[in-house]
Amino acid sequence: MSDMVLMKGNEAIAEAAIKAGCRHYFGYPITPQTEVAAYMSKRMPKIGGVFLQAESEVAAINMVIGVASTGKRVMTSSSSPGISLKSEGISYLAGCDLPALVVNVQRGGPGLGGIQPSQSDYWQAVKGGSHGDFHNIVLAPASVQEMASLTVKGFELADKYRMVSMILADGTMGQMMEPVSLDIESTYSVKKPWAVTGTKGERQHNIVNSLFLQPEELEQKNFERYERYKLIEANEAMYEEYLMEDAEICVVAFGITSRVAKNAINEARKQGIKVGLIRPITLWPFPKAALLKAADKCKAFISVEMNMGQMIEDIELSIRCKKEVHLCCRTGGMIPSPEQVLAKIIEVDSKEA
């Protein structure tokens, strides 16, 4: 235990990024993720890294594009409205096939919304969230330890597939404190022959660009990108199953709501209801196969979300609407209570009996 420290989720992301070899951070403060930037501002100067508070989110994401072009691990972080500002740059990163880590510690919306926790950027995150045909890899941590480990994983997946990895957390995950082991070095690295690092007169120059003058050429690029996406969908989906062996009701929840759901499931089990949890860890790729398998033995699904029902659509698609999917949600910065989720489980259980 003595190698453990007590960290806020936001700090864990920052320290894990440093452990993963990230030496370039560009950001702009916004509650509830400001501690990522604050931590980087203290640590980066001490280890020869770059911390830069840009003049805006738009500027920060364009600085990320610059460093990503050189093949270095680079990141930015923000919260919901700030991610919308960064979305143009995220599309450019996709169009240039550049790896980078983008962190969204979500707060309530739409608009300026509020500063309390939310999961209402689910659609924005998993559907690309900006213009053009593309996806981001989306990782959803459910503990401060996972805030750290998925940050490292995010950098590795971004490098492996030359695309943006996004950490989709929420204000509670960012602000809460838990013990963390920082024994999390990144062991994966790839060569980046495409990087813009100077030719030294020894090779043709590389070009990083998202503009294609001929539509045929752009179409070909998009085809290639989607071949990669197929590989990711086949190989990289991550999820956790909890008490699913004999479950008749399957709760689906990610991030902080999965912890609320676990408490409710434990209570429901005491009352004799056979209920389990599938927790997607990757939201894109979505763990479609695990859900489809559950649809064969469960009588109903419950999606627990901190939004008006966004992930529920991916559940319905994954299980091809074989079973009904019920929604249990709060929105606007409110967190569902274990009692609310338990009541929904009891209601669905009696309805489907």
Add this chain to the structure above:
Amino acid sequence: MKRISILAGHYGSGKTNIAVNMALKMKSEGFDTVIADLDIVNPYFRTKDSLERLDAAGIKLISSEYANSNVDIPAIPQDMYSIIDDKERYYIVDLGGDDRGAYALGRYADKIKEENSFEFYFVFNMYRPLTPDAESAFEVMGEIERACNMKFTAIINNSNIGELTRENMVLTSVEECSKLSLMSSLPVKFTTVSSSLYNKLSGKTDNLFPLELQKKII
């Protein structure tokens, strides 16, 4: 008993939790106690989370009306000046973390020093990543003192990693805190421990303060 107790320290060192526990103890000892939340940094997990408990104990809370709301501004509570004016009561002042949190105290510093009935505690948690030892904590102490223009008078050792804290971790921290005490020439007020560790540790080290966690997240 000094009239004003101020808690400052590294971001996330546990000031709010200690402030609430100290207030409950002082009240139970018969002091007319007020707890004042001067945190202008933290958006979540505020003294206000313990409002019911404080109310039940008859402890007044001075807190920004915007705490725990969506109003994201570093606001000072309108009745904060009563820490100076209201000399009949005992005040516990909970500052925001780091030097940035300590700036808010600056405007009251001259008056507090003039009355000269205060303790200014530095809260130390060596299991926080940026203050792993006496040296780094000593640096933070200096930053805070410069920000609020006040000198610390004592140290509180709040070294823990939450529920997974073990006896030997507390004992290690007591040693590290003694180093900090030597470096700063300040006494250690007490070492906080959970009530379950309190029994196990009594006899092995002294000066323990049993602490109850006020805010638990799922």
